[in-house]
Amino acid sequence: MDNQFDDELKNRIREVFDNFEDPSADEGWLLLREKFPEKAKRRPVAWLWWSSAAAILLLFLGIWWVNSTPGGKKPTLAVAPKQPVHTLPAQTPAGKKGNVLADSVAITQQSQSIAQNTNHATSPTLKNHGDKNGQQPRAVAEKQNIVASKPSIDTAYISGKLAANSPVKPQMQAAAGNEIIAAAKPNAIQKSDTGNKSSVETLAAVNPPNARSQQPIKPNTLAYADNGASTKKEKLPNDRTIRLGAYATTYVNYARGSNNPLNLGGGVTADIRISKKFRVSTGVSVAQNRLSFSYNNQLQAPSSSAPNYLALAANNVYSTKSAFADAAPALKNYSALLLGLDIPLNLKYVFSPQKSDTYVSAGLSSGTFINEKYNYNYNSPSLLSPGAVQTHALSTKNDFNGFYFAKTLNFSFGTSYNFGGHKVTIEPFVKYPLDGLGSQQLRFGSSGVNLKFNIR
Amino acid sequence: MHPPHRIAEDELIKQCKSGSLKYQELLYKQFYGYAMGIGLRYSLNRDDAMEVVNDAFIKAFNSMGSYDIQKPFKAWLRTIIVNTAIDRRRKDLKLQLNIELDSAAPISGNINVIDSLNAQDILKLLKELPAIQLAIFNLYEIDGYNHDEIADILSIPPSSSRVYLSRAKEKLRKLIRIETQNHG
Numbered sequence A: 001m002d003n004q005f006d007d008e009l010k011n012r013i014r015e016v017f018d019n020f021e022d023p024s025a026d027e028g029w030l031l032l033r034e035k036f037p038e039k040a041k042r043r044p045v046a047w048l049w050w051s052s053a054a055a056i057l058l059l060f061l062g063i064w065w066v067n068s069t070p071g072g073k074k075p076t077l078a079v080a081p082k083q084p085v086h087t088l089p090a091q092t093p094a095g096k097k098g099n100v101l102a103d104s105v106a107i108t109q110q111s112q113s114i115a116q117n118t119n120h121a122t123s124p125t126l127k128n129h130g131d132k133n134g135q136q137p138r139a140v141a142e143k144q145n146i147v148a149s150k151p152s153i154d155t156a157y158i159s160g161k162l163a164a165n166s167p168v169k170p171q172m173q174a175a176a177g178n179e180i181i182a183a184a185k186p187n188a189i190q191k192s193d194t195g196n197k198s199s200v201e202t203l204a205a206v207n208p209p210n211a212r213s214q215q216p217i218k219p220n221t222l223a224y225a226d227n228g229a230s231t232k233k234e235k236l237p238n239d240r241t242i243r244l245g246a247y248a249t250t251y252v253n254y255a256r257g258s259n260n261p262l263n264l265g266g267g268v269t270a271d272i273r274i275s276k277k278f279r280v281s282t283g284v285s286v287a288q289n290r291l292s293f294s295y296n297n298q299l300q301a302p303s304s305s306a307p308n309y310l311a312l313a314a315n316n317v318y319s320t321k322s323a324f325a326d327a328a329p330a331l332k333n334y335s336a337l338l339l340g341l342d343i344p345l346n347l348k349y350v351f352s353p354q355k356s357d358t359y360v361s362a363g364l365s366s367g368t369f370i371n372e373k374y375n376y377n378y379n380s381p382s383l384l385s386p387g388a389v390q391t392h393a394l395s396t397k398n399d400f401n402g403f404y405f406a407k408t409l410n411f412s413f414g415t416s417y418n419f420g421g422h423k424v425t426i427e428p429f430v431k432y433p434l435d436g437l438g439s440q441q442l443r444f445g446s447s448g449v450n451l452k453f454n455i456r
Numbered sequence B: 001m002h003p004p005h006r007i008a009e010d011e012l013i014k015q016c017k018s019g020s021l022k023y024q025e026l027l028y029k030q031f032y033g034y035a036m037g038i039g040l041r042y043s044l045n046r047d048d049a050m051e052v053v054n055d056a057f058i059k060a061f062n063s064m065g066s067y068d069i070q071k072p073f074k075a076w077l078r079t080i081i082v083n084t085a086i087d088r089r090r091k092d093l094k095l096q097l098n099i100e101l102d103s104a105a106p107i108s109g110n111i112n113v114i115d116s117l118n119a120q121d122i123l124k125l126l127k128e129l130p131a132i133q134l135a136i137f138n139l140y141e142i143d144g145y146n147h148d149e150i151a152d153i154l155s156i157p158p159s160s161s162r163v164y165l166s167r168a169k170e171k172l173r174k175l176i177r178i179e180t181q182n183h184g
Helices: A002-018 A025-035 A043-068 A111-119 A137-148 A160-165 A219-232 A308-317 A322-327 B009-017 B021-042 B046-062 B073-088 B090-097 B119-127 B131-142 B147-154 B158-182
Strands: A105-110 A155-158 A181-183 A189-191 A200-205 A242-254 A262-273 A278-294 A330-350 A359-381 A389-399 A403-419 A422-433 A445-455
Touching: A002 B021, A002 B119, A002 B131, A002 B158, A025 B021, A025 B046, A043 A262, A043 A278, A242 A278, A242 A422, A262 A330, A262 A445, A278 A359, A330 A403, A403 A445, B009 B021, B021 B046, B021 B073, B021 B119, B021 B131, B046 B073, B073 B090, B073 B131, B073 B147, B090 B131, B119 B131, B119 B158, B131 B147, B131 B158, B147 B158
Parallel strands: none
Antiparallel strands: A105 A200, A155 A181, A189 A200, A242 A262, A242 A445, A262 A278, A278 A330, A330 A359, A359 A389, A359 A403, A403 A422, A422 A445
């Protein structure tokens, strides 16, 4: 009898409590969240700091690098001569211009004069410059000899124009257009920039003025000088290790079920050259993202594009109670305005760095949202008056709510044009979401065009 | 209007394993009633039970990675809740161990009245039991532990577990009889 009673009681207790329902789940969850804060979002705060610090450091390094490169100064390359360089008399026109070094004679020529002179480089007679001035035949002869004497000058400054005009050797014509090729002892040969477009060059020689007796330079020597210098010439501005730029962007956001309003943004970018054709591109941008969803009284909103609470309400919370489901709020429309801070890290492939700046790039974006604002309107049926519907509006705001890491895939294609001396890059792009973004985990991408201004 | 549906248990658990707060909330709310049913049987009051349940869910979320999805989730959750409840009342249970067993005579209850007991009635009856008897009754009769396991959990000899269980059942019979008499 007792055993039967005990079994009955046991079964009854099991039956009652295995199917126990308790209405305080929401309250319980709130209490649980006090003890159980979301851990996953704490760590990215450190990421935010580190990433911001890295971006700022990169920016300052880039600015420092740009500033440390003397603007407008032509590269100089000096090669030690095999033989002493001869000194010219001090009363040359170059000396009068103050470009003569102590115990040496400098020969100053404008590019045009050099070109003229070089036309006669293989000729034993000199006709130009001195004749023109009517006073410096000797100095000109000296110049001619220096340029033409192989033993005394192993290498020589030669302007691009000189190279182009010189009939000496075809290789000369292949020399870089505006590059100056240096070929003399560093201390003996210098280049001065008078500010004129046709730059003035000074050759300073330190040896006695017996250059006239030197043998004429062989064509091969100039060619050698040209080729040697070409390989050693300083990097072109396009070949800088880091290139900075600023850009403005216009784009549309896209998400399933959302309208696609036009948005604007802007930022700074830094390209770091890692090889001839590859660059790593990074930067910081601030961009506005707007999304707008309409649901036409459908409760089932896509979980990736609706507020969590309403999605939960729609899908789960009232899952087994149809009365509750009927009285549950129905999402009417929903909009999100997110001001994002984006930190991309892209790998850029430049098709032909020497000819043009056309490239494709791909990479990932990390970042945070400076602020997020969500507005949603929903209809809630009145239980007291069947058929009556009340519309409610609700809005929430968040500032710097966590950091997302590598949640957006970037693709872009760009090409550069020169506008008034500035290089402008037009770059169509697509950003594809790999995961939900923001506090509501909205999964949205963007597509648009960047207009980049490269900073020299 | 589309009728809402429950998310499949497997999907919930899978998402919880990946640490999704949203799905943790869903899981919590889906199993909250079940968890409270266990927590209330072991606790002194409702607030106590809610704390037991929340502590158990936090343990469950933190150890979700080690949960074998092939095994029934309810059984796994039940174990966590029971252990949490026992741990929470361990101090009470130790004090109770020093109390002498009462020598209530065996009294038969009314079987017919049992079917009409609801959760409230049962909890009222269980509250009348000393903590140690309540724990052993729940562990053995409802949650399926044997005396050796109970002895391990409560750090008592298995024989004591048997005696406390016997006393608990006797007391429940007596209480039900009194209740039946009181309500005609």
